[in-house]
Amino acid sequence: MNIDSYYDTRKxxxxxxxxxxxxxxxxMSLMMACITGIMAQIIIPLxxxxxxxxxxxxxxxxxxxFLGKKYGCLSQILYIVLGIAFIPWFGGMTGGIEVFLGSxxxxxxxxxxxxxxxxYITERYASARNFKKMAITIGIANFALIYIPGLAGLALFLGMQGTPIGIIDLLMMGLVPFIAGDILKILGAAALSKVFLPKD
Structure with a gap:
């Protein structure tokens, strides 16, 4: 396969x-929910x-x-809803509303x-489908859109358990240990975008 046929196939x-x-x-959304559930079993407790x-x-x-804003989002909603309802595919083969509402x-x-x-970015801006721009986009999604609500939820959970926590301890529990691994995930996802997503 030459480079032109590769570009055509990718598009x-x-x-x-x-x-x-x-x-x-x-x-495809259901399949991605399943993949999310499978990968949630690759776990390192701290x-x-x-x-x-x-x-x-x-x-x-x-x-x-790969699924865009609507169906990518739906895949994660399905992952959560099915995990609450009856599939124990949250981390460590757990499930149920009590796990969802936990830490x-x-x-x-x-x-x-x-x-x-x-x-949204992938669908709307073809020029963003290169390694550098997608790494920035994915990095924002990971460190802002996942960790801000994640840390807020963790702080709320601990507060409701009667163990309020300061910001430094919160970051040590919910952010700092994950940074190195998240950088690898961001770079891996950006590399996949470079390989599989058309640039026009």
């Missing part, structure tokens, strides 16, 4: 996804925080890249927001 696949039927897009390191954030970031509730909410944001 055709992207357009087929964009132009596919509603039923197909719903199926002894000083109820928030574990997981790989699911990578699936969240990719959902917006990671804000991160779940951030997943939906981040996927929508990445999908």
């Amino acid at each position: 055709n696949v992207f357009e087929r996804i964009q132009d596919s039927s509603t039923a197909t897009k719903l199926l 002894p000083w925080t109820p928030v574990p390191i997981t790989a699911q954030t990578f699936a969240v970031l990719c959902s917006g890249l 990671t509730v804000g991160f779940f909410i951030g997943f939906v927001i981040a996927s929508y944001f990445i999908g």
Whole structure:
């Protein structure tokens, strides 16, 4: 395959996804929810925080890249709703409303927001579909749109448990241990965007 046919194939696949039927897009959203649930089982518990390191954030970031704002966002809503309802695919094979409303509730909410944001940028601005711009876009989604509600939810959870926490301790529990891994996920997702997303 020469470079021109690669570019043509990449554009055709992207357009087929964009132009596919509603039923197909719903199926793809469900598949991405399943991928998110599977990657949530790649988990590293940390002894000083109820928030574990997981790989699911990578699936969240990719959902917006490949499914766009509407169906990428939907994939994360399906992940949450099905996890609450009956599928134990939150981190550590857990599920249910009590897990959703636990220490990671804000991160779940951030997943939906981040996927929508990445999908919006990907769909609207073809010029943003290069490694550098997508790394910036995904970085904003990860560190602002996931962590701001995530940290707020963690602080609220701890406060309701009778253990209010200062900002430094909050950052040490909900942000600092995850930075290195998140940078790798951001760069990985940006690399996938460079390979698979058309630039026009």
